[in-house]
Amino acid sequence: MAEALRFLFFTYLISIATARNALKKSSYSTLDATILGHGDATPTGSNFSFVCNPSRYSSLGLDMSNFAFCDSSLSYHVRAKDLVNHMTLHEKVQQLGDRAYGVPRLGLPEYEWWSEALHGVSNVGPGTFLMILFLVVSTEARAMYNLGRAGLTYWSPTINVVRDPRWGRTIETPGEDPFIVGSYASNYVRGLQDVEGTENYTDLNSRPLKVSSCCKHFAAYDVDNWQGIERYSFDARVTEQDMVETFLRPFEMCVKDGDVSSIMCSYNRVNGVPTCADPKLLNQTIRGDWNLHGYIVADCDSIQVMVDDHKYLSDTKEDAVAQTLKAGLDLDCGIYYTNYTESSVQQGKAREEDIDRSLTYLYVVLMRLGFFDGSPQFQSLGKADVCSKEHIELATQAAREGIVLLKNDDETLPLSSNNINSLAVVGPHANATKAMLGNYAGVPCRIVAPIDGFSIYANVSYEIGCDVACKNQSLIFPATKAAKEADATVIVAGIDLSVEAESLDREDLLLPGYQTELINQVAKVAKAPVILVIMSAGGIDISFAKDNTNIKAILWAGYPGEEGGRAIADVVFGKYNPGGKLPLTWHEADYVDQLPMTSLQLRPDDKLGYPGRTYKFFNGSTVYPFGYGLSYTKFMYNLTSSLSSVPIKLNRFQHCHHLSYDKDTFMPSCPSVRTEHLSCDDHLTFEVEVQNVGSRDGSEVIMVYAKPPKGIVGAPIKQEGTPL
Ligand SMILES: *[C@@H]1O[C@H](CO)[C@@H](O)[C@H](O)[C@H]1NC(C)=O
Ligand SMILES: *[C@@H]1O[C@H](CO)[C@@H](O)[C@H](O)[C@H]1NC(C)=O
Ligand SMILES: *[C@@H]1O[C@H](CO)[C@@H](O)[C@H](O)[C@H]1NC(C)=O
Ligand SMILES: *[C@@H]1O[C@H](CO)[C@@H](O)[C@H](O)[C@H]1NC(C)=O
Ligand SMILES: *[C@@H]1O[C@H](CO)[C@@H](O)[C@H](O)[C@H]1NC(C)=O
Numbered sequence: 001m002a003e004a005l006r007f008l009f010f011t012y013l014i015s016i017a018t019a020r021n022a023l024k025k026s027s028y029s030t031l032d033a034t035i036l037g038h039g040d041a042t043p044t045g046s047n048f049s050f051v052c053n054p055s056r057y058s059s060l061g062l063d064m065s066n067f068a069f070c071d072s073s074l075s076y077h078v079r080a081k082d083l084v085n086h087m088t089l090h091e092k093v094q095q096l097g098d099r100a101y102g103v104p105r106l107g108l109p110e111y112e113w114w115s116e117a118l119h120g121v122s123n124v125g126p127g128t129f130l131m132i133l134f135l136v137v138s139t140e141a142r143a144m145y146n147l148g149r150a151g152l153t154y155w156s157p158t159i160n161v162v163r164d165p166r167w168g169r170t171i172e173t174p175g176e177d178p179f180i181v182g183s184y185a186s187n188y189v190r191g192l193q194d195v196e197g198t199e200n201y202t203d204l205n206s207r208p209l210k211v212s213s214c215c216k217h218f219a220a221y222d223v224d225n226w227q228g229i230e231r232y233s234f235d236a237r238v239t240e241q242d243m244v245e246t247f248l249r250p251f252e253m254c255v256k257d258g259d260v261s262s263i264m265c266s267y268n269r270v271n272g273v274p275t276c277a278d279p280k281l282l283n284q285t286i287r288g289d290w291n292l293h294g295y296i297v298a299d300c301d302s303i304q305v306m307v308d309d310h311k312y313l314s315d316t317k318e319d320a321v322a323q324t325l326k327a328g329l330d331l332d333c334g335i336y337y338t339n340y341t342e343s344s345v346q347q348g349k350a351r352e353e354d355i356d357r358s359l360t361y362l363y364v365v366l367m368r369l370g371f372f373d374g375s376p377q378f379q380s381l382g383k384a385d386v387c388s389k390e391h392i393e394l395a396t397q398a399a400r401e402g403i404v405l406l407k408n409d410d411e412t413l414p415l416s417s418n419n420i421n422s423l424a425v426v427g428p429h430a431n432a433t434k435a436m437l438g439n440y441a442g443v444p445c446r447i448v449a450p451i452d453g454f455s456i457y458a459n460v461s462y463e464i465g466c467d468v469a470c471k472n473q474s475l476i477f478p479a480t481k482a483a484k485e486a487d488a489t490v491i492v493a494g495i496d497l498s499v500e501a502e503s504l505d506r507e508d509l510l511l512p513g514y515q516t517e518l519i520n521q522v523a524k525v526a527k528a529p530v531i532l533v534i535m536s537a538g539g540i541d542i543s544f545a546k547d548n549t550n551i552k553a554i555l556w557a558g559y560p561g562e563e564g565g566r567a568i569a570d571v572v573f574g575k576y577n578p579g580g581k582l583p584l585t586w587h588e589a590d591y592v593d594q595l596p597m598t599s600l601q602l603r604p605d606d607k608l609g610y611p612g613r614t615y616k617f618f619n620g621s622t623v624y625p626f627g628y629g630l631s632y633t634k635f636m637y638n639l640t641s642s643l644s645s646v647p648i649k650l651n652r653f654q655h656c657h658h659l660s661y662d663k664d665t666f667m668p669s670c671p672s673v674r675t676e677h678l679s680c681d682d683h684l685t686f687e688v689e690v691q692n693v694g695s696r697d698g699s700e701v702i703m704v705y706a707k708p709p710k711g712i713v714g715a716p717i718k719q720e721g722t723p724l
């Protein structure tokens with residue numbers, strides 16, 4: 001892979017999200033790495049412009065006028081069907097894998113569908129800034145495509161809800177709230193896909209795409225590798241209620257609000273059926289109910305996983321491809337479709353009409369991307385549009401906005417560079433470089449480590465103390481010595497991909513090895529204020545630091561991306577006032593002893609002693625709750641007007657429905673009405689005044705929750721966003 005340029009940022013709740021834009025094929029899993037050994041196919045060779053280029057056809061010795069699929073006066077659908085009709089069965093199946101081989105006799109070049117445009121750990125709200133971030137990502141992606149270094153179809157973002165704090169892929173996703181994850185998804189997709197000036201397209205099947213985005217992994221994909229239980233054989237047992245409210249919701253928003261052009265089905269089964277072979281999930285839900293304009297792709301080698309790991313229905317390879325085609329799976333990342341679809345048709349299993357339908361979806365997407373007709377508006381993008389100064393600034397701003405201030409005793413922060421000449425910066429992540437990029441990152445424009453960022457403000461003495469694993473205490477002494485001598489001390493600790501990653505769920509919620517000892521010993525002897533900065537995706541039980549009066553302030557930086565060191569130093573020294581909020585609950589360590597990762601259920605289960613998951617259903621004590629985050633200034637809230645109720649008059653077709661209530665709870669005479677029977681003309685409006693009453697500028701995320709009446713069995717404690 002040649003140089004790939006990157007744009008990195010970090011995200012978090014409602015102010016902004018982090019994301020890394022990896023324009024590079026990264027190995028997806030050990031399985032992919034070994035099986036998909038083919039190189040980085042640039043789309044079609046270095047001087048490729050677009051398919052239906054007359055001079056290209058004549059250089060190939062072909063007459064373009066023979067091919068109606070190149071006639072731009074026809075609709076994409078008609079053209080795509082024409083292209084498919086020109087192909088033999090053998091040629092068709094050659095186009096069904098992530099590496100599509102093309103058809104030389106038709107002038108159809110090969111295409112590699114697999115590109116990644118990575119995502120961040122956290123979260124979003126209003127989305128404008130987020131959309132700008134991903135608009136920049138797609139600009140860089142188009143530029144990379146023009147340089148022959150990237151494709152047009154990006155298999156990002158990851159939008160699975162973080163249901164368990166141990167999940168290794170928390171690093172890829174925006175948190176535990178389905179509504180926020182869904183808002184992030186639709187904004188991400190719009191930033192990547194939308195072409196300026198095409199907002200009013202009425203035929204969404206021909207709406208132009210800047211690059212194609214893909215929401216993954218559909219659905220209830222939530223265990224990577226926990227105590228030997230792997231995603232390849234995991235069967236997620238999920239109630240219909242949890243499925244609709246939590247596991248499908250972000251995907252529904254991705255399709256309906258984001259108009260995404262692709263969905264990826266996952267490795268796991270849901271209630272016994274592999275997701276990629278489930279017609280109810282794919283054809284019926286994504287295509288039928290949500291009306292996807294685009295294609296459905298399998299996570300890499302999912303069909304093989306279905307045969308070898310799930311051993312689903314004792315399928316032969318031909319059975320498996322027939323089932324997935326029928327379910328509505330259009331493209332296989334892998335070689336099962338390419339290798340076994342022809343024999344499956346010959347055995348009377350797969351149907352050619354299903355293949356034709358899938359190929360048509362695929363070519364319509366490529367046509368919307370300008371792959372056939374060119375994209376004049378993006379033609380001039382090139383090297384200068386990648387890693388530009390503005391893009392690097394945007395990455396820095398996203399990282400700043402992603403930082404969450406968890407503790408600030410005695411208003412110790414921000415530090416003033418006037419009072420601080422020497423600064424000790426210690427800990428495993430004090431000189432973090434690659435660790436700040438997380439996973440699926442390509443080559444960054446540059447990396448600013450924390451010690452580099454702090455050097456702008458003070459004279460830094462750096463001691464690592466120990467590495468992330470922190471297996472011994474041999475280097476702790478030099479770190480304490482540095483802290484003893486400095487005017488202030490910053491400890492940068494946390495975890496990395498050796499602890500939380502794809503195919504690697506966490507065992508516990510603690511800092512690894514002797515990191516706790518390192519932090520406590522440094523805090524004990526430091527001459528001046530001690531600031532703790534945590535890098536991680538999932539929450540860490542740092543109760544010891546929260547309670548330690550020598551540790552005056554705590555910041556969570558997530559994995560802040562290539563400009564992370566600058567962003568952290570800007571926050572510590574007050575150039576930027578943090579406004580981030582936690583996108584997930586930081587649980588106490590014993591939480592994970594109370595329920596297995598394999599239980600998908602969100603609601604508490606008294607019989608099994610399960611405490612419930614996410615802020616919506618867990619009411620126990622936490623290290624820091626969902627939505628927590630401080631500022632250097634103070635905001636005052638006043639609810640200035642609100643309606644306490646909206647009267648609904650029932651007509652004769654509307655009936656009251658029963659709800660289960662806890663014993664001893666007052667039950668109203670009309671407990672519920674089906675929302676689909678209401679016209680929804682009645683709005684509950686309210687107004688909140690928020691005033692900055694502190695002495696610094698700052699930004700505040702205003703979170704609004706809905707809280708159901710007391711005592712309804714199975715209702716969430718509260719929830720963000722609009723109900724379904
Ligand atoms: C690509 O470049 C080669 C060699 O320079 C040339 O022969 C060929 O015609 C070019 N193809 C197109 C489609 O421009
Ligand atoms: C789309 O429609 C809106 C509302 O009619 C209009 O304000 C806007 O200018 C239109 N955009 C384009 C690109 O035509
Ligand atoms: C997909 O669902 C539609 C109805 O929404 C149905 O007409 C069609 O036959 C289904 N396709 C397959 C392959 O089952
Ligand atoms: C797919 O086919 C190729 C070529 O026949 C063969 O080398 C490869 O082993 C096959 N892969 C699988 C997983 O069956
Ligand atoms: C920080 O890490 C980088 C990259 O690993 C390394 O080149 C550099 O020497 C380190 N800096 C210090 C002061 O150790």
Ligand SMILES: *[C@@H]1O[C@H](CO)[C@@H](O)[C@H](O)[C@H]1NC(C)=O
Binds near residue numbers: 420421456457458459
């Ligand atoms: C570093 O120390 C020197 C000597 O005390 C001082 O002049 C200089 O301002 C310090 N630099 C920073 C960035 O604080």
Ligand SMILES: *[C@@H]1O[C@H](CO)[C@@H](O)[C@H](O)[C@H]1NC(C)=O
Binds near residue numbers: 470471
């Ligand atoms: C302590 O750990 C470091 C890595 O952090 C390692 O290089 C060193 O060899 C270890 N020392 C002992 C005595 O095990």
Ligand SMILES: *[C@@H]1O[C@H](CO)[C@@H](O)[C@H](O)[C@H]1NC(C)=O
Binds near residue numbers: 604619620717
């Ligand atoms: C919290 O959970 C406990 C145990 O399930 C329950 O007894 C208590 O009523 C719950 N409190 C709230 C506020 O939901």
Ligand SMILES: *[C@@H]1O[C@H](CO)[C@@H](O)[C@H](O)[C@H]1NC(C)=O
Binds near residue numbers: 636637690691
């Ligand atoms: C909130 O209301 C109180 C009491 O009415 C008033 O004193 C205060 O100024 C108001 N604050 C804001 C931010 O409007």
